[in-house]
Amino acid sequence: MSEAHFRGNKAALPSKPCAACGRVMSWRKRWAKNWAEVKYCSEACRRAKAPGG
Numbered sequence: 001m002s003e004a005h006f007r008g009n010k011a012a013l014p015s016k017p018c019a020a021c022g023r024v025m026s027w028r029k030r031w032a033k034n035w036a037e038v039k040y041c042s043e044a045c046r047r048a049k050a051p052g053g
Helices: 043-048
Strands: 015-017 024-026
Touching: none
Parallel strands: none
Antiparallel strands: 015 024
């Protein structure tokens, strides 16, 4: 998928679950360079780092 050609179809963007709370996170432009390393949906989840939120 080429993010450069995004035309508003959010369903076509990649997504994955948060490692802490399990909430599904959708791809964001600011995560483009490190999407493989993104594990948490928020700073609060990153700080908690506990399964089950």
